[in-house]
Amino acid sequence: MTEDVHIEAELFSILKSVPDPEIPVLSIIDLGVVRSAYLRGKEVFVEITPTYSGCPAMDVIGDDIKTELKKHGYIPKVKLILSPAWTTNWMTEEGKQALRDYGIAPPMDATSDKEALLGNKRVISCPQCESKNTRLVSQFGSTACKAMFKCEDCEETFDYFKCLT
């Protein structure tokens, strides 16, 4: 995450407990979609940004945030913002590790990603067996934010969380 994210301390743990509906091992904080959370009395103002424009999870994320905050007695207001546009750089290290443990290869830095997608270098490690001997099957995986890869060693297909910078 970048420094320009402002989340008030007492809201942090509540928001951290809200999972991404499509990748439940990932908290919305670790995903980097929460851009700010302010407290005004009992009212909470939360700004979230979509990973992809058409991400169908955004409505659910908004509702989940509201439900969780209401449970703690707050009056939530959630706003969707587009700028600055989300990037995979906002994903925390903890988030990347959670992805790996879940069987999804986390986003690499921009250069390696480009090389991999162009098929020049096989740099995406298999999250199952860590082999670097993998190939791109499709630029789009089970969701818009993922690409599909296959490991040539353990022969498992896996999702790769695409790098977006």
Added chain:
Amino acid sequence: MTNQNLIHYIHGIADNSMILGQRISELCGHGPNLETDIALTNIALDLLGQTRSYYQYGADLSPKDITEDDVAFLRTEREYKNVLLVEQPNTDFAYVIVRQYFFDVFHYLLLKELEKSKNVNFQAIAKKSLKEVSYHKRFSGDWLKRLGDGTEVSKQKAQQAVDDLWVFTDELFHMTKDDQVVADAGFGVDNSTLKFEYYATVKNLLRECELQIPEVEYFQKGGKKGIHSEHMGYILSEMQFMQRTYPDMKW
């Protein structure tokens, strides 16, 4: 520049994404294989998401109390200002890919300029969309190469699609009066400035996979003025069915 100019400009851009998104989503569950099926529906979803941002911005500017849904579901054919290219049918996979590639290259160039707009909403939507469209362009370009440089049959089908769809490319660069006003104000893009790079890029790829570049003197136009091909009515009747049948229904 009035709000009306701006609203028309917004619809001009957004309607392309809306109608192409609707077209590709027809392939959901009908793609030639699982990977391309998923890829195409993901692209449709990106386009739909982008459309929502534009429509909602247009609805906010409108003097009437409307939302993005009114803009999508309650406008008639003549009020839709998308180019003819995006409403062309999914004849076969080659048509789907060629139509997509012809649009993606334009879309990419447009957004690269739109992100420099003086209007913060356009900047934000363009910056966001550009990341997505880079993937679209890579997907359709890679497939076009594979088809053109593939078997004899794939080459012949790709060539057929290129020949048939080429006549729709020129309209991408036409400017309506509203487009011009909004471009002059520094909010919009002068599409005619994109033409050179567009054809250079597209022709390069066609040469690379040894497809013939069509030679035509007459290009089709009309969509940007609301004069559509016969396919458009069918798209809208399917897309707008629920709102027309059960007015004001909500999820």
